[in-house]
Amino acid sequence: MKKHLVLLGAQWGDEGKGKIVDLLSADFEAVVRYQGGSNAGHTVVVNGEKFILHLLPTGILHPHTFGIVAQGMVVDLDLLVEEIESLENRGIKVWDRILISDRAHLVMPYHKILDSLFERRGKIGTTLRGIGPSYMFKYGRRGIRVSDLEDPDRSYRLIKDNLGFVQDLCEKVYCENYSLNLEEVFEKTMQNYKKIKDRTTDTTRWLLDFKGRVLFEGAQGTMLDVDMGTYPYVTSSNASALGLSSGTGLPPKYFSHANFWAVSKAYTTRVGEGPFPTELKDELGEKLRERGKEYGATTGRPRRCGWLDLVALRHAVEVNALDGIIITKLDVLDFFEEVKASVAYQYEGKVIEHFPASLSLLERAKPIYKSFKGWQKSTKGAKSLGELPEEALGYLEFIQNYLQVPIVMLSTGPARDEFFWFEKLAYQERI
Numbered sequence: 096m097k098k099h100l101v102l103l104g105a106q107w108g109d110e111g112k113g114k115i116v117d118l119l120s121a122d123f124e125a126v127v128r129y130q131g132g133s134n135a136g137h138t139v140v141v142n143g144e145k146f147i148l149h150l151l152p153t154g155i156l157h158p159h160t161f162g163i164v165a166q167g168m169v170v171d172l173d174l175l176v177e178e179i180e181s182l183e184n185r186g187i188k189v190w191d192r193i194l195i196s197d198r199a200h201l202v203m204p205y206h207k208i209l210d211s212l213f214e215r216r217g218k219i220g221t222t223l224r225g226i227g228p229s230y231m232f233k234y235g236r237r238g239i240r241v242s243d244l245e246d247p248d249r250s251y252r253l254i255k256d257n258l259g260f261v262q263d264l265c266e267k268v269y270c271e272n273y274s275l276n277l278e279e280v281f282e283k284t285m286q287n288y289k290k291i292k293d294r295t296t297d298t299t300r301w302l303l304d305f306k307g308r309v310l311f312e313g314a315q316g317t318m319l320d321v322d323m324g325t326y327p328y329v330t331s332s333n334a335s336a337l338g339l340s341s342g343t344g345l346p347p348k349y350f351s352h353a354n355f356w357a358v359s360k361a362y363t364t365r366v367g368e369g370p371f372p373t374e375l376k377d378e379l380g381e382k383l384r385e386r387g388k389e390y391g392a393t394t395g396r397p398r399r400c401g402w403l404d405l406v407a408l409r410h411a412v413e414v415n416a417l418d419g420i421i422i423t424k425l426d427v428l429d430f431f432e433e434v435k436a437s438v439a440y441q442y443e444g445k446v447i448e449h450f451p452a453s454l455s456l457l458e459r460a461k462p463i464y465k466s467f468k469g470w471q472k473s474t475k476g477a478k479s480l481g482e483l484p485e486e487a488l489g490y491l492e493f494i495q496n497y498l499q500v501p502i503v504m505l506s507t508g509p510a511r512d513e514f515f516w517f518e519k520l521a522y523q524e525r526i
């Protein structure tokens with residue numbers, strides 16, 4: 096049976112989803128983004144050429160795919176048009192292969208202003224892409240959807256109402272000068288809409304009618320999920336499997352035969368504020384950052400680095416009911432004398448084995464580590480299990496046994512062809 100695939104982030108984002116989605120997309124006819132927005136930065140390296148996708152599904156780089164920007168996303172039209180045009184300029188035809196949900200909400204210029212203002216009063220360390228405020232407007236029922244733009248009078252009224260609200264908020268609550276101009280915001284929005292109008296549709300219906308195989312591409316990661324992550328240090332969407340149904344408009348049953356896989360680095364990173372029990376604030380953390388080139392694909396910020404957190408990873412396995420894990424960036428650990436992974440936390444004399452909700456607990460939890468002898472040999476570009484040093488194999492085996500989920504693939508470098516399947520046969524049976 097042909098199966099759809101759901102590919103998620105298992106950690107705090109930036110696990111290497113872009114690279115994996117890109118290589119897997121060869122087997123799928125449609126690729127779907129369904130939550131988040133331009134806060135995502137998904138890197139793909141093809142023949143030495145680097146692409147970073149923010150709003151478009153990464154699988155669009157393959158010329159045979161259809162790309163869907165589904166209803167759960169918040170879409171910055173300026174950036175969407177820019178991203179499509181920049182790919183077109185690089186010889187990748189996108190316009191005739193992309194569909195944008197008419198139910199998707201917009202990220203407007205004033206959402207980005209609010210993002211900055213909110214950050215000054217309680218820092219989350221957001222990407223400043225207006226994501227949180229756009230979802231606030233959506234759930235507060237003040238949002239503007241793509242379908243609203245079909246009617247210019249209605250759009251004008253909605254933008255005017257939103258701008259009045261934001262102006263009051265800026266001037267009366269935050270005592271900030273406010274400088275957006277209604278006519279300019281309206282004109283620019285309608286100009287952008289004109290460019291995408293023919294590509295907007297009911298993407299839920301389209302997917303229900305579609306007979307091909309679909310890859311659903313999660314953005315961010317399970318630990319940044321607004322419900323299951325380290326709240327409030329999360330993004331404003333359901334970045335775990337919980338977001339699939341609302342994000343696509345497809346009924347939960349649609350996914351009952353899909354494969355659920357998630358990507359995890361062989362260590363851990365996070366950008367922005369929030370608890371990170373296995374963070375290394377010393378020269379080891381620095382070494383991970385330098386060797387792993389851990390700087391944000393969207394904001395360029397240095398990523399915080401630390402050992403693999405298996406407690407958090409098991410949380411991702413459970414929340415998403417994962418069928419398989421893909422490990423990336425093992426090569427970054429190649430020249431460490433010792434490698435560690437947390438197997439539990441210690442808090443006030445108690446051993447915590449399951450990822451807790453409590454922020455105070457997480458902030459004070461001390462990881463209990465399992466230590467591994469480093470392999471101190473290169474695994475970069477390895478193409479089979481046989482090429483891996485024994486110690487690296489032992490590390491991967493431990494992860495697999497701890498999680499009780501098969502590792503299906505190992506990524507051994509940033510390039511499209513730097514990977515190998517752990518269980519090619521089982522993969523073929525599953526998919």
Ligand code: GDP
Pocket residue numbers: 104108109110111112113114135136137138139140387391392423424425426427506507508509
């Ligand atoms: P995403 O947001 O999950 O798509 O991940 P990002 O693109 O933000 O960050 C992952 C980074 O790791 C990118 O620079 C990738 O090119 C790179 N990368 C992916 N897989 C590997 C790997 O196996 N080894 C190494 N060294 N780099 C990788």
Ligand code: IMO
Pocket residue numbers: 104107108109110134135136137219220221222223224225226227313314315316319328329330331366367368392
């Ligand atoms: P990809 O898809 C890593 C983080 C931000 C911040 C928090 C909230 O590339 O893995 P937001 O702008 O969403 O309101 O910021 O979430 N964040 C990410 N971290 N990768 C991402 O996306 C992220 N998207 C948001 O750094 O801590």
Ligand code: MG
Pocket residue numbers: 108109110135136137138392393
């Ligand atoms: Mg990223």
